[in-house]
Amino acid sequence: MKLAILLLAIFSRAGQAAEALSVFHPSGVHSEYGVTSEVEFSTPLMELESGTLAHHLPAAMKNLRFEEPVWVIGYKASIVDTQGKTPRENYLCHTFLADQRVDQHPENELKGFYSDAFTPEVRLPDGFGILFSPNDSLHWMPMFNNRDDQPVRVAMKVALTLIRGKDLKKPLQPLYASLRSVQVPHLFFVPRGRDERTVTFTLPFEASIHFLGTHLHPYGASVELFNISRNELVWEGRRTGGPESPMEVYSSVKGYAIHAGETFRIKAIYDNPAEEKIDAMAGLFMLYARR
Ligand SMILES: [Cu+2]
Structure with a gap:
């Protein structure tokens, strides 16, 4: 029963x-x-x-x-x-x-x-x-x-x-989304000082990236997307002010062209000024058009 x-x-x-x-x-x-x-x-x-x-x-x-x-x-x-x-x-x-x-x-x-x-x-x-x-x-x-x-x-x-x-x-051009977190489980804790975490992945499609946005908690300082295959920084998003100010986004009509099989790295940096550990998440939300 x-x-x-x-x-x-x-x-x-x-x-x-x-x-x-x-x-x-x-x-x-x-x-x-x-x-x-x-x-x-x-x-x-x-x-x-x-x-x-x-x-x-x-x-x-x-x-x-x-x-x-x-x-x-x-x-x-x-x-x-x-x-x-x-x-x-x-x-x-x-x-x-x-x-x-x-x-x-x-x-x-x-x-x-x-x-x-x-x-x-x-x-x-x-x-x-x-x-x-x-x-x-x-x-x-x-x-x-x-x-x-x-x-x-x-x-x-x-x-x-x-x-x-x-x-x-x-006509509008359709966009699709992919998201990556620097770690799973997504929630982690950062002790006092600087904390850097990375994740590496491959994107299996021909596309152009038109929007990038970050997910961070307070004291998350930056998130960057790096194209390892080309040894080239795609974008780095930072705070627009203090540790709880809005984050920059990448938004481009022209976009950043990617090729199937290229390898990327996301790097997220936290800077915890306090004695106590702080809660954290770090990821990147990507919107792309297929080519
Ligand atoms: Cu969160």
Whole structure:
């Protein structure tokens, strides 16, 4: 009997109906590729215990689906408190929206977006979009951190900027996503001082990279992508100010051409000025066009 209840619980979650993304608001974003719209969704208010890190509660995740083809060109996440206001502390770890569950297939080609505490908004370079159709089962994974001594109640909100297929005036080039973390498990701890971690990998396709964004926690200093095959730095993303200021992103219409089989290295640097160890994650989110 217990087993039957457990199986029922598992199957009802796996088969959870996707929420339709069908409410389009006018967006203030101008694009020569067509009229832009905004679509929003959010978690309910979530109770975050003190000290929770990279926290992804099943109740916060969503299965989503568009009922028509859309080209998403922007993704923005924000945190609100019980009053609907932005809290002083930053409780956003990172968030993904993709056509696969990124926690299970972190290295596959995805159609998806990310954002994090220091890159809260991803805007694609002009002329590019990520195409979602009614065939794509989208999974949204919001992740929270609470470094406070007290529990908090907050919600995460996402606003997508998109061009509906029917509003497209001229063709956009489709982008695909890949993401790499410098280590698995993704969460690690950095003692006092400088910490450098690297990961090496091969990309198996002819493509051009048009967007790079980092995922870091406070005191993460930089993330770089290096082309080992060509002995060439592709890009290094740094803070735009202090240790908790926004991170730079790479965004280019021209892009960086890569060849199938080239080897790359991601290097992430943390600089912990405190005696106590700090929580950390370090990765790179890459958007590319196939050639
Ligand atoms: Cu994180």
